[in-house]
Amino acid sequence: MVRLIVAECKNLKIKVNKTGNLAGFKDSIKIITEERKKAENILLDEIEQDILQKEHFLSEQVDTVKEMNTNLNLLIEHKSVIQIASNIISET
Numbered sequence: 001m002v003r004l005i006v007a008e009c010k011n012l013k014i015k016v017n018k019t020g021n022l023a024g025f026k027d028s029i030k031i032i033t034e035e036r037k038k039a040e041n042i043l044l045d046e047i048e049q050d051i052l053q054k055e056h057f058l059s060e061q062v063d064t065v066k067e068m069n070t071n072l073n074l075l076i077e078h079k080s081v082i083q084i085a086s087n088i089i090s091e092t
Contacts, residue, residue: 005055008062 009016033040 005058008058 006016008014029040029043033043036043038046
């Protein structure tokens with residue numbers, strides 16, 4: 001899952017920010033649990049669900065972009081064929 005996201009970010013030239021270290025991550029989790037007044041395990045479950053939803057959304061967006069690229073290439077081919085046909089018709 002994470003590799004898919006990182007790979008797509010590289011393909012789309014999006015910078016990926018990584019965490020500094022494990023201690024900093026633990027401190028961040030502790031601060032967030034205190035701010036949201038939730039148990040750590042519930043918070044992490046919510047984060048996991050959020051990540052899964054965003055992964056699904058990202059996957060759909062990647063598929064949409066690929067489909068758009070395919071359609072664009074098809075339109076470019078159609079344009080080329082029409083230009084050639086137009087040239088042939090205008091010559092006769």
